[in-house]
Amino acid sequence: xxxxxxxxxxxxxxxxxxxxxxxxxxxxxxxxxxxxxxxxxxxxxxxxxxxxxxxxxxxxxxxxxxxxxxxxxxxxxxxxxxxxxxxxxxxxxxxxxxxxxxxxxxxxxxxxxxxxxxxxxxxxxxxxxxxxxxxxxxxxxxxxxxxxxxxxxxxxxxxxxxxxxxxxxxxxxxxxxxxxxxxxxxxxxxxxxxxxxxxxxxxxxxxxxxxxxxxxxxxxxxxxxxxxxxxxxxxxxxxxxxxxxxxxxxxxxxxxxxxxxxxxxxxxxxxxxxxxxxxxxxxxxxxxxxxxxxxxxxxxxxxxxxxxxxxxxxxxxxxxxxxxxxxxxxxxxxxxxxxxxxxxxxxxxxxxxxxxxxxxxxxxxxxxxxxxxxxxxxxxxxxxxxxxxxxxxxxxxxxxxxxxxxxxxxxxxxxxxxxxxxxxxxxxxxxxxxxxxxxxxxxxxxxxxxxxxxxxxxxxxxxxxxxxxxxxxxxxxxxxxxxxxxxxxxxxxxxxxxxxxxxxxxxx
Amino acid sequence: xxxxxxxxxxxxxxxxxxxxxxxxxxxxxxxxxxxxxxxxxxxxxxxxxxxxxxxxxxxxxxxxxxxxxxxxxxxxxxxxxxxxxxxxxxxxxxxxxxxxxxxxxxxxxxxxxxxxxxxxxxxxxxxxxxxxxxxxxxxxxxxxxxxxxxxxxxxxxxxxxxxxxxxxxxxxxxxxxxxxxxxxxxxxxxxxxxxxxxxxxxxxxxxxxxxxxxxxxxxxxxxxxxxxxxxxxxxxxxxxxxxxxxxxxxxxxxxxxxxxxxxxxxxxxxxxxxxxxxxxxxxxxxxxxxxxxxxxxxxxxxxxxxxxxxxxxxxxxxxxxxxxxxxxxxxxxxxxxxxxxxxxxxxxxxxxx
Numbered sequence: 001x002x003x004x005x006x007x008x009x010x011x012x013x014x015x016x017x018x019x020x021x022x023x024x025x026x027x028x029x030x031x032x033x034x035x036x037x038x039x040x041x042x043x044x045x046x047x048x049x050x051x052x053x054x055x056x057x058x059x060x061x062x063x064x065x066x067x068x069x070x071x072x073x074x075x076x077x078x079x080x081x082x083x084x085x086x087x088x089x090x091x092x093x094x095x096x097x098x099x100x101x102x103x104x105x106x107x108x109x110x111x112x113x114x115x116x117x118x119x120x121x122x123x124x125x126x127x128x129x130x131x132x133x134x135x136x137x138x139x140x141x142x143x144x145x146x147x148x149x150x151x152x153x154x155x156x157x158x159x160x161x162x163x164x165x166x167x168x169x170x171x172x173x174x175x176x177x178x179x180x181x182x183x184x185x186x187x188x189x190x191x192x193x194x195x196x197x198x199x200x201x202x203x204x205x206x207x208x209x210x211x212x213x214x215x216x217x218x219x220x221x222x223x224x225x226x227x228x229x230x231x232x233x234x235x236x237x238x239x240x241x242x243x244x245x246x247x248x249x250x251x252x253x254x255x256x257x258x259x260x261x262x263x264x265x266x267x268x269x270x271x272x273x274x275x276x277x278x279x280x281x282x283x284x285x286x287x288x289x290x291x292x293x294x295x296x297x298x299x300x301x302x303x304x305x306x307x308x309x310x311x312x313x314x315x316x317x318x319x320x321x322x323x324x325x326x327x328x329x330x331x332x333x334x335x336x337x338x339x340x341x342x343x344x345x346x347x348x349x350x351x352x353x354x355x356x357x358x359x360x361x362x363x364x365x366x367x368x369x370x371x372x373x374x375x376x377x378x379x380x381x382x383x384x385x386x387x388x389x390x391x392x393x394x395x396x397x398x399x400x401x402x403x404x405x406x407x408x409x410x411x412x413x414x415x416x417x418x419x420x421x422x423x424x425x426x427x428x429x430x431x432x433x434x435x436x437x438x439x440x441x442x443x444x445x446x447x448x449x450x451x452x453x454x455x456x457x458x459x460x461x462x463x464x465x466x467x468x469x470x471x472x473x474x475x476x477x478x479x480x481x482x483x484x485x486x487x488x489x490x491x492x493x494x495x496x497x498x499x500x501x502x503x504x505x506x507x508x
Numbered sequence: 509x510x511x512x513x514x515x516x517x518x519x520x521x522x523x524x525x526x527x528x529x530x531x532x533x534x535x536x537x538x539x540x541x542x543x544x545x546x547x548x549x550x551x552x553x554x555x556x557x558x559x560x561x562x563x564x565x566x567x568x569x570x571x572x573x574x575x576x577x578x579x580x581x582x583x584x585x586x587x588x589x590x591x592x593x594x595x596x597x598x599x600x601x602x603x604x605x606x607x608x609x610x611x612x613x614x615x616x617x618x619x620x621x622x623x624x625x626x627x628x629x630x631x632x633x634x635x636x637x638x639x640x641x642x643x644x645x646x647x648x649x650x651x652x653x654x655x656x657x658x659x660x661x662x663x664x665x666x667x668x669x670x671x672x673x674x675x676x677x678x679x680x681x682x683x684x685x686x687x688x689x690x691x692x693x694x695x696x697x698x699x700x701x702x703x704x705x706x707x708x709x710x711x712x713x714x715x716x717x718x719x720x721x722x723x724x725x726x727x728x729x730x731x732x733x734x735x736x737x738x739x740x741x742x743x744x745x746x747x748x749x750x751x752x753x754x755x756x757x758x759x760x761x762x763x764x765x766x767x768x769x770x771x772x773x774x775x776x777x778x779x780x781x782x783x784x785x786x787x788x789x790x791x792x793x794x795x796x797x798x799x800x801x802x803x804x805x806x807x808x809x810x811x812x813x814x815x816x817x818x819x820x821x822x823x824x825x826x827x828x829x830x831x832x833x834x835x836x837x838x839x840x841x842x843x844x845x846x847x848x849x850x851x852x853x854x855x856x857x858x859x860x861x
Contacts, residue, residue, distance in 0.1 A: 354589045355777070357742025365740040369618055369733050377619040381602035381612050392602045397616045399590060416547050420814050420853040421574040421604040423597075423752065426622075454804070456812045477812035479804050487801040489570045489815065505601065507815070507855075508574040508751065 005170075007116045007125065010154035011093060011132060013109040013143040014162045017047035020085035021075050023140035024250045024268050028073050032057075034066055037077040046077055047107055059107075075253065084249040085109075085141070088276060092135050094242030095279055096122060102240055103155065109143070110158070112151060114237060129165050138275055151235035152228050153177060156203070160184045173231025178204025185228055191218065203229040246273050246284065246339035255294050255331035259323055262332060267316055269337045274310045277341055283308035285342030289319060293330040301326055305363040306398050308342030314360055321367040325375065356399050366397060387461055388471060389493070389504060390424050422491065422505040433492065433501045440476055440492060445503055450480035450488050458494070472496040477507075539826050542744070542779055545579040545609075549819060552849040553795070556580075558826065559744075560777040561794030562770045566787050569752070571799040572817035573783045574600075575608070575853045577747050580781065582609035589744035592616040592737050596723065596730040597752035607856035616743070618733050621726030723757050731765060738772035738780070746773075747781040755786035766792035787822070796823035805852065814854035821847045 013019055018035045022028065034057055035047040045061045055069050066072055086102075089109055093100045099114035115128055122128045129145040136143040146157035148168040153176070157166050160180040168176045180203045182195055194217075200206050206229040214222040227233035248269040256262050266289070277284050286304035293299055303318045357365075369378050379394040432444040442451050457476035464470050474494040481487055489507035494500070510518075516531050523530045541555030550556050557563050557580060565573045581591045591614060593600055598619045606612055730748060737746050750758050766782075766789035773780045782789060787796060802816035 354587060355742055355744070356590055357740055361740050362742070365736050368736050372729050372732050372736075373618060373620050374622060377622045379617065380615060381600075381605075381617050383602055383606060383612070390601065390603070394617075400613060417852045417854055418546050418575050418579040418817075419604070419608045420572075420855045421578045421608055422601045423569075423574055423599040424601040426598050454812075456810065479812070486568060487570055487804070487815075489804065489812070506569055507812075508570050508572060 005116060006149050006151075007114070008148060008151050008154045009096075009113045009115050009125070009128060009132065010146045010148075010158040011089070011109075011111050011113065011136070011143055012146075012155075012158035012162060013089070013136070013141050015047045015049065015053075015107070016085075016104070016109040017077050017082060017107060018049050018075075019047075019109075019141050020082040021078065022049060023085055024081070024248065024265070024272070026140070026268060031073045032069065032071060033073045033075060035075050035077050036063065076251075078251045080249050081251060084247060087243065087245065087247070088139055088272065089136070089141060089143075090240075090242050091244055091276065092139060092279065093132075094244070095135075096128065096132065098242075099237065099239040100242055101238055109141075110155065112154060112237075114239070115147075125167055129167065133165065135279065139272065148173060148176075148231070150231045150233070151237065152233050153231040156180060156184045156228070168231075174204075174207055174229075177229060177231050178202060178207065180204075182206055182229075185225060187225070191221070191225070194218070244280070244341075246276055246341060247336065248272050249334070249336045251334040252332065255333055257331045259320065259327070262323075262335070263316055263320055265335070266319055266337065267312065269335075270312050270315050273337060273339045274312055274315075277339065278310055280341070281344065282341040283310045283344040284315070284339040286340045287315060287319065288338045288340075289323075290336040290338070291328050291332045292334045292336075293328055294333055295330055297330065299326075299328040305360065307359045307363075308344065309360055310344070311360060314364060317364050318367055321364070321371050325371050359399060362397075362399065387463055389461075389473070389475075390426070420507050423508045424505050425503050429503055431492070431501055431503045440478060443478075443480070443492070443501075445488075445490075448482050450482050452478050452480045454479040462496075470497065475504075537826075540777075542580070543583050544576060545583045546576070546851045548849040548851050549576070552819070552821065552845075552847070553824075556583075557779055557781070558794045559779050560774045561825070562766060562773055562780045562782060562789055562792055563795045563797070564782045564784060564787060564789050564793040565797045565799060566784055566822070567799035568785060568801070570815075571801045572815065572819075572853055573751050573799055574604075574749075575817070576797075576799070576819070577749070577781050577783055578605055578608040578610055580779075581605070581615060581745060581747065582611075584744045585609075585611035585614040588614070590614045590616065590742070591745045591747070592618065592743045593747045593749060594618045594620065594730045594733050594737070596620050596726050596748070596750045598622050599752055600749065604856075616737075618730075620729040620733070621723070723753055727753065727757065727761065731761065734769065734780075735772075738769060738776060738778065741776040741778070743776075743778050745779040745781060747783065749783045750788075751783040751785065753785070755784075758784050758786060758788045761788060763790060763792065766790070770794070793823060794825045795821070798822045802850065805854070811857060812855050813858050814852060816850060817853050818848065818850050821845075 017037075018033060021035055022033060029049075030051075032051045032055060033049045034045050034052050036043040037046040038044055041063070043063050045057060045059050045066060047059070048057050052069075052072065057066055057069060057072070063074075066074075086104060086109060090100060090102060090111060093111055093113050097113050097115055097118055101112045101114075103110045103112060113132075115122075115125065118128070119125075122131060125147040129147055132145055133143060144158050144162045144164060146154045146161070146166040146168065148154040148157065148166075149170040150173050153168060153173045156177060157168060157180070166176070181201060182192075182203055182205075184203070187195070195201075195206070200209070206226060209226060211223060211226055214226055218225070224233060250265055250269060252265070256265075270287070273284060273287075285308040286302055288300060288302045291299040291301075301319075301322050303315070303322050305314070305318060309315075366378055376394050379397045381392045382395050384391045384393060429446065433440050434442040439455055440452055441455075442449065444450070455476055455478050458474040459476075460472075460474055462470070462472040465472075472495070474496055476492045476494070477489075478492055479487070479489050490503055491505040491507070493502050493504045495502060520529060520531055539561075540559040541553070541557065542559050543550045543556035544553075565576060567573050581593070584591045586609065591610075593615055595618060598621060600617060600619075602612060602617075605615065727750070730750070734746060734748050737743055769780050770789075770792040772778075782793070787793075789796075798820045800818050800820070802818045804815045805813040
C-alpha cells in the first residue's frame with residue numbers, strides 16, 4: 001500500500017464449535033461427535049467432527065435425522081466455551097506478532113497475523129507456519145495456515161485448502177488462487193447465480209474476465225470480486241489488542257457430584273493453562289476455580305502456593321485438597337478456571353545455606369495439614385500490638401530466603417540461663433480459689449489442691465473500654481505447692497468485668 | 509629393626525583368632541548435634557540434642573520442658589533453619605516463644621483440636637440494654653379500663669408472707685419494751701466456697717470444648733501432621749508437644765509410630781522432640797531427658813523472677829565415648845558421667861542483676 005513489503009499469515013480452523021468443545025474433552029475426540037444448537041425439540045446440527053462428516057452428517061440436520069446414524073455423541077453448542085477457545089487461539093497468535101486481526105465468522109475461526117519483520121525472531125515463513133500449526137495442535141485445535149503478501153489471498157487460500165499449509169510467493173497470488181472455487185469469496189446468492197449462469201466456477205475464470213464489462217454488469221462489487229480473485233485487493237489492517245488472560249471454561253454435559261470426576265476435567269484445563277503460560281515464559285501464581293452449581297449458586301475458591309509454578313500434578317493436588325476442605329453444596333454444572341500469572345520461580349541453592357523444605361512440596365504438605373486441623377490452625381504466629389493476654393494472629397507459613405550473615409551468630413547468646421516459657425491454657429478449666437485479704441492463698445485445679453507459697457501481683461490490665469470487647473483483669477503469678485510437694489507455677493487471672501477467676505497459663 | 513607398624517601388624521596377626529584387629533581402634537561415628545543454647549545442658553549432652561534422632565523430654569507440668577524446647581527452637585531459627593511445633597493441646601504461647609528468641613516467621617505452628625469457628629477474640633462480650641429499660645409498650649386496657657393483667661382477686665395472695673417478712677425479729681425487738689432473750693449473732697466464718705457454687709460462673713463461659721477432656725482426636729491429628737512434616741522434609745526440628753496430655757492417653761500411642769518417626773527423622777536429618785509427662789517412645793528414643801522441678805528463684809521480691817531447673821539423662825543411645833581404644837576394656841571402672849545438669853530459667857520481665 002505504501003510501498004512497504006507486506007506478509008500475512010492466515011490461521012483458519014473450520015468446524016470451530018465442535019473443535020472448541022472437543023478441545024477440553026479429549027476422551028471423546030475419537031468418537032463421532034455432533035454439536036447441536038437451538039431449543040429442543042427444534043435442534044439442528046451446527047458443527048461436527050471429521051468422523052461425523054464422513055458418515056454423512058450435514059449441518060442443518062435435525063436430531064431425528066442424526067439419530068439414524070449409529071453411536072453419535074451429541075453435544076450442545078456453548079458460546080462461552082467457544083469464546084474462551086477463541087481467546088486462547090488469538091492469544092497464541094499474539095505471541096508471534098502484536099498485529100493480529102480477527103476475521104472469525106459464525107462457525108469458523110479465522111485470524112490474520114502480520115508477520116512482516118519477524119523473520120529474525122521466528123525464522124522463514126515456512127518455519128513460522130509450522131510453529132503456528134504445532135502450537136495450535138498443542139491447544140487441541142486442528143487448523144490450516146496460508147502465507148501470502150496479500151491479506152485476502154491468504155484468507156481465500158486458507159479457507160479453500162483447510163488441510164494444507166500454503167506459502168504463496170509475492171507475485172504468484174493470481175496463479176495460486178486460480179484453481180480455487182468461487183465459493184471461498186462469500187458471494188451473495190444473486191452473484192452466485194449470475195456466475196453460475198456465466199459458467200464461472202473458479203477464481204481463475206473470474207480473474208480473466210475484463211474489468212470494465214464486469215463493472216458494467218455487477219457494479220463496483222464486480223471490480224472488488226475481480227481484484228479478490230486476482231489477489232490484488234488492498235486491505236487496511238485493523239489490528240486488535242490480544243488480551244492475555246489465562247482462563248478456561250467448560251460446561252459439563254451432566255451435573256457432576258464426584259470430586260474425582262471433576263478433577264479429571266480440571267486436569268485437562270490446567271494443562272491448557274500451563275501450556276499458555278509456558279509459551280510466554282510465565283508460571284501460574286494462583287488459580288481461581290469458580291463452580292456454577294445446580295440451582296444457580298456459585299462456589300469460588302482460590303489456590304495460591306508459595307511460589308508460582310507450572311507443575312500440573314501439584315496444582316491438581318492443591319485444588320483437590322482445597323475442594324475437599326470446602327466442598328460445594330450441590331452438583332456442579334460448569335466451571336471456570338482463571339489463573340494469575342507470575343514469574344517463573346528460580347531457586348538459588350547454596351553450598352552453605354541451611355536445608356529448608358522444598359517450597360512446592362511444602363505447599364502440598366500445608367494444604368494436607370489444613371485439611372486435618374482446620375484452615376486457621378496452621379501457619380506462623382504474628383504478635384499483635386496490645387497488652388491483652390495471648391493476642392496474636394495467624395498468617396500463612398512461607399519460607400523467606402536465608403541470609404548467611406546470621407550464620408556466625410549461631411552460638412552468640414549462649415549462657416547458663418534460659419527465659420522461662422509459659423503454656424497458655426486456652427480452654428477454660430475449672431479453678432476454685434481461696435482468698436485471704438484479697439490475695440489467693442490456695443486453689444484447687446484439675447482435682448488437686450495447691451497451697452500458694454508466693455503470690456506476685458495483682459497486675460492490673462485493662463483496655464478497649466471504648467468498645468464491647470473491653471477487658472479489665474487482675475493477674476497473679478503464683479508459686480504453689482501441691483499436697484505431695486510438687487511445685488506448680490501459674491498465672492491466675494481475675495476477670496474484673498465478670499468477677500471470675502481463671503487459670504490462663506502455666507510456667508513450664 | 510622392625511618399625512612400630514610392623515610390630516603392631518604382627519601382634520594383631522597373632523591375636524587375630526582371639527581378638528580381631530586388637531590394636532586398631534574402631535571407627536568412630538560422629539553424630540551431629542544441635543546446641544540447645546543452655547551451656548550446662550549442652551555440656552551434659554556432649555554438644556546438644558542429636559540431629560536425625562528422637563529426643564524425649566519427660567516431666568510433670570512446670571518442670572521446664574517447654575523452656576528447653578523453645579530454647580532449642582531459638583537456636584534452630586537463629587541459624588535460619590525452620591522448625592515445626594505440633595501443638596496437641598494448643599498451649600504454645602507465641603509471646604513466650606518470641607521472648608525465648610524464636611523467630612516466629614520460621615516456626616510453623618500447628619494447633620490441633622481447635623475448631624475454626626472458635627477463632628478470633630475469645631472473650632467476646634456484647635452489651636445489650638435489658639428489655640425493662642426500653643420504652644414500655646402501650647398498655648392495653650380492657651373494656652372498663654381494667655383487664656389484660658392478673659385478676660384482682662389474686663393481688664392479695666401471699667400478702668401474709670410479705671408482711672411477716674417485713675416484721676423480722678430484730679425489727680420487732682427494737683420496738684418492744686419487754687425483755688427479750690438475747691440471741692447471739694453468729695460470727696461470720698470464712699470457709700472455702702463449695703465447688704458447685706463457685707464454678708457456676710466460669711462454666712457458663714466455656715464453649716464446650718474443654719482442653720482437658722477427650723484428647724484422642726487431637727492426638728490423632730498431631731500424629732498425622734507429624735507424619736506429613738517428616739515426609740515433607742526440610743524441617744530441622746519437629747516438636748511434638750504432648751506436655752499437657754495425661755500419661756494414660758499418651759501411652760496408648762502404638763510403639764510403631766515412634767519407630768516410624770525415628771526412621772523418618774534419621775532419613776530427613778530432623779530432630780524430633782517429644783514433650784511428654786511419661787516416657788512413651790521407649791527404645792525408639794535416641795535421648796531421653798527427665799526434667800524435675802527445683803525451687804523458684806527467690807531473688808525478686810516484687811515480681812516472679814524465675815526457676816531453677818534440673819535435667820537428668822535417662823537414656824542416651826549414642827553417647828560419645830571419650831577418646832581411646834574402645835575395645836580395650838579397662839580393669840578399673842571408667843569414670844561415670846554425672847548425667848545431671850541444672851540451669852536458671854528467668855522470666856522475661858526480670859532485669860539484669
